[in-house]
Amino acid sequence: MAAQVNLTVKRRFRVRRGNGGVAKQWCLDGQGIMLRSRWNVQPALNSGQLINVLAQYSQPADVYAIYPARLETSAKLRVVVNLLEQGLANINSGRGNGNGNGS
Numbered sequence: 001m002a003a004q005v006n007l008t009v010k011r012r013f014r015v016r017r018g019n020g021g022v023a024k025q026w027c028l029d030g031q032g033i034m035l036r037s038r039w040n041v042q043p044a045l046n047s048g049q050l051i052n053v054l055a056q057y058s059q060p061a062d063v064y065a066i067y068p069a070r071l072e073t074s075a076k077l078r079v080v081v082n083l084l085e086q087g088l089a090n091i092n093s094g095r096g097n098g099n100g101n102g103s
Contacts, residue, residue: 007053009033037061039091063088 009032023034024041028049044050065081 005051035059039088042091 020034020036020040023032024036024044026032027034028044033053038045041050045052063084065084067077071077
């Protein structure tokens with residue numbers, strides 16, 4: 001179990017952003033907190049660049065594979081969907097690194 005850390009955050013101003021990459025960079029620079037998909041931040045969590053400060057809170061993120069009906073029986077499509085399922089399951093469990101190879 002991770003050690004519990006008490007943090008005090010002084011808010012100087014309110015910032016709104018429309019770009020998730022900008023918000024992530026702000027957090028990497030120590031400028032705030034954000035709610036992002038685990039697959040987007042897992043490498044930074046694994047390396048210690050980011051920490052999960054509100055681990056008891058989460059938000060579901062449903063992911064759907066949408067494709068034309070004519071590809072329903074495609075073996076290549078089934079392989080891709082299976083890889084996505086495995087990769088997302090690994091990241092959700094904290095085992096993946098977010099780069100798609102699960103290591």
